Amino acid sequence: MAEQEKQSNMITRQPVVVIMGHVDHGKSSLLEAIREGFVITAKESGGITQHIGVYEVIVPLQKEMSSRASQQAGEGPRPEILRAKGAQDDIGARITFIDTPGHEAFSAMRSRGAYLADIAILVIDASEGMKPQTKEALGCIKKAGIPFIVAFSKIDKPGADSEKVKRELSNEDITVESWGGKIVSCEVSAKTKQGIGELLEAIILVAEMEELKADLTLPCSGIIIESSMDAKKGPSATLLVKQGALREGDIIATERVLGKVRGLADFQGNPAKEILPGQPSRVLGFSEPPAVGEVFKVFSDKEAAQKHLKTFIRECPKQQVIETKQGVKILNIILKTDVLGSCEAVVNVLSNLPQDKVILRFLKNETGDINTSDILLAENGKARIFGFRVKADEKINYFAEQKKIKVKTFDIIYELAQEVRKAMTSVLSSEMKRTALGKFKAMIIFKQDKDIQIVGGRVLDGQITKNTKAEVVRDDEVLGTGRVKNMQKDKKDIGKAEKGQEIALLFQSETAVQENDILMVFSEEMAKGVL
Numbered sequence: 185m186a187e188q189e190k191q192s193n194m195i196t197r198q199p200v201v202v203i204m205g206h207v208d209h210g211k212s213s214l215l216e217a218i219r220e221g222f223v224i225t226a227k228e229s230g231g232i233t234q235h236i237g238v239y240e241v242i243v244p245l246q247k248e249m250s251s252r253a254s255q256q257a258g259e260g261p262r263p264e265i266l267r268a269k270g271a272q273d274d275i276g277a278r279i280t281f282i283d284t285p286g287h288e289a290f291s292a293m294r295s296r297g298a299y300l301a302d303i304a305i306l307v308i309d310a311s312e313g314m315k316p317q318t319k320e321a322l323g324c325i326k327k328a329g330i331p332f333i334v335a336f337s338k339i340d341k342p343g344a345d346s347e348k349v350k351r352e353l354s355n356e357d358i359t360v361e362s363w364g365g366k367i368v369s370c371e372v373s374a375k376t377k378q379g380i381g382e383l384l385e386a387i388i389l390v391a392e393m394e395e396l397k398a399d400l401t402l403p404c405s406g407i408i409i410e411s412s413m414d415a416k417k418g419p420s421a422t423l424l425v426k427q428g429a430l431r432e433g434d435i436i437a438t439e440r441v442l443g444k445v446r447g448l449a450d451f452q453g454n455p456a457k458e459i460l461p462g463q464p465s466r467v468l469g470f471s472e473p474p475a476v477g478e479v480f481k482v483f484s485d486k487e488a489a490q491k492h493l494k495t496f497i498r499e500c501p502k503q504q505v506i507e508t509k510q511g512v513k514i515l516n517i518i519l520k521t522d523v524l525g526s527c528e529a530v531v532n533v534l535s536n537l538p539q540d541k542v543i544l545r546f547l548k549n550e551t552g553d554i555n556t557s558d559i560l561l562a563e564n565g566k567a568r569i570f571g572f573r574v575k576a577d578e579k580i581n582y583f584a585e586q587k588k589i590k591v592k593t594f595d596i597i598y599e600l601a602q603e604v605r606k607a608m609t610s611v612l613s614s615e616m617k618r619t620a621l622g623k624f625k626a627m628i629i630f631k632q633d634k635d636i637q638i639v640g641g642r643v644l645d646g647q648i649t650k651n652t653k654a655e656v657v658r659d660d661e662v663l664g665t666g667r668v669k670n671m672q673k674d675k676k677d678i679g680k681a682e683k684g685q686e687i688a689l690l691f692q693s694e695t696a697v698q699e700n701d702i703l704m705v706f707s708e709e710m711a712k713g714v715l
Contacts, residue, residue: 197398198240198278198462199391200300200424204321205307210337213374214307215239215281218384220377238409238422238464239281240451243384277388280424280462282409300407300424303390304332305383310344310371314352322356331394333386334360334369340376398461404428404482408438409464411473412523413551417447419470423459423480430459430482436469437489438478443470444486473551476525513542513611516567517604518558519549520574527551530572533601542608554580554591562589568607572600616708622646622683624654624703630688632696635666639697640688646705648687649680654703656695666693668705 203211218241282300304325308318325332334353336346350360350369359365368386372379404425411421423430430436432448447468450456459465474480483489519534521527527549534544547565548558554569554576562569562584569576569584571593576584584591590607594600623645630638650671656663670690671678681687691697 193399193401194397195400195461197396197460198280199302199387199394199396200280200282200462201303201305201387202282202301203305203307204325205337206309206312206315206317206321209307209309209312209315209318210374211307214305214335214337214372214380217372217374217377217380218281238424238451240463241279241281242276243279243388244276278462279384279387279391280464282424300409301328301330302394302396303387304328304330305335305387306332307335307337308349308353309338309341310336310346310349311338311341313345313349314356319356322358331390332367333383333390334358334367335379335383336369336371338373338375339371339378340373346371396462398427400429400460402428403484404430404434404436406430406480408474408476408478408480410476410523410525411470411551413473417468419443419473420447420466420468421470421474422451422464422466424464425459425461427461428482429461430465430467431457434482435484435486435489436467436480436482437492438474438480440478440493441470441472441474442486442489442493445469473524476523476528512540514545515542515604515608515611516545516547516562516565517607518547518562518565518567518569520554520558520569520571521549521551522573524551526572530597530600533597534604537601537605537608539608542611544604544608553577554593556580556583559584559587559589559591563587568592570594570600570604572597619707619709620646621652621705621707622648622681624648624689624705626697626699626701626703627686629697629699635692635694636669637691637693637697638688639691639703640686641703642686643681643683644702645683647680647682648689648705652705652707654691654693654705656693656697657702657704658698658700664693664695666691666695666703668703 203215205211219239306318306321306325308314336344336349338344339346346369350363353360353367354363358367360367360369362369368390370379370383370386372383374380405427406423406425409422409424411419414420430445430448432445434445436443436445445467447466448456448459449466450459451464451466453466456465481492483492517534519527519530521530531546531549537544547561547567553574554571558569559580561567567589569589569591571591573595574593576591576593581591592600592603594603622643624641625644626639626641628640630640632638648668648671650668652668653665654668655665668689669692671681672688672690673681673685678687689703691703697703
């Protein structure tokens, strides 16, 4: 009886779908095509390229969708598609899309995106095929253990060959339905809208097979997708509800942050009274921005929420606790980003820079615009300030110039990483670089006068030129150094001598050369340290 009652509380919820794949393979264009052709009302939340964007779309039902798909693709009428059995309203079936960034810098976000989602769409350019990031995205999907659909994008391009890509997928143990496997695939074009209807149909069908359920009687819980600090409104967060219903006034907490929902909006920013499972929402009321990826729960009162809070020490970059070894230098930096998701991604990229000679130490990495306290901390800690998608106003820039603090801001992560790499290189001391040139064996000593000697012999290896240095080696021991001032062959001056040639050297050294000594000839130049 209890089991039957439990089942009666369950509702079919809308699927959460993640778009994944290689950069420039058409993920964002695909979402744009869905918005233009099949979404009744939709609005981007957070931006496509550099953030996790969240979209709730409404797929028209049956005839309306079939007709619209045919018109968009330039085709004739096609059969009615199967109507979704759940997560519907009087308009159509609802789907939540999460758009993960395509750049490799956001691999951590892509991984999280897979865990957030019920279904993944792996987008592959039909004219380019599998790329390293495609395989990386596929690995994230496999690790998350969620069903996925392969979308062969840009099918309208010359050279598009989905069959070739299917062969490449088979090498990764992925077999699509048309090849006798179980993975659904679609050919799509964001430009012509071809296949967009079939893709949405496939999502609905896969969601039906997964039987996605949620219990509205349970306390609300879900996942933090993004968070930020608004100068006027305070901390805010984008949430994805997984169970229960979220309402204004609810006491909400993660592992380390609690608050009271004092502002609740849907993904478009419209005020909402209630957010149901599978739906994204924007929430005001946290005491501080929660960490991206944290699980949130709703509690009956503040006391219960405080009991839930665990002792939490924010995970710092591994470079902040440093045991330096001799010769290793440290570059202190302050990192400011627009949102926590970006902060995590940037730290992840910078942590992967080579640090055997220069170690990065984060004095601070947090969200918000660059301010006076950042400048003062940089002055005291001899640090450089880097910002990602944040601002430093004229007063802050002037203050930084007065304090001789370097402040640089970026909108693209790899450009920020390149600048940090340059900064790391700049702290390395210039060092003398030695290049071995040749080996000379002394066979006869013609003259020795103070520090000037004329030595005859043979070039055993390499090449010898004038005005280069040489070590005097006897019985494998270096006795001293000198300089090759001049060289002669057949009593004529020469500029260089090759292996096998017999020549005479005018050698300047305080070490007296003897027969059978070896002169190891080399050049030196000042070179900037390299990471």
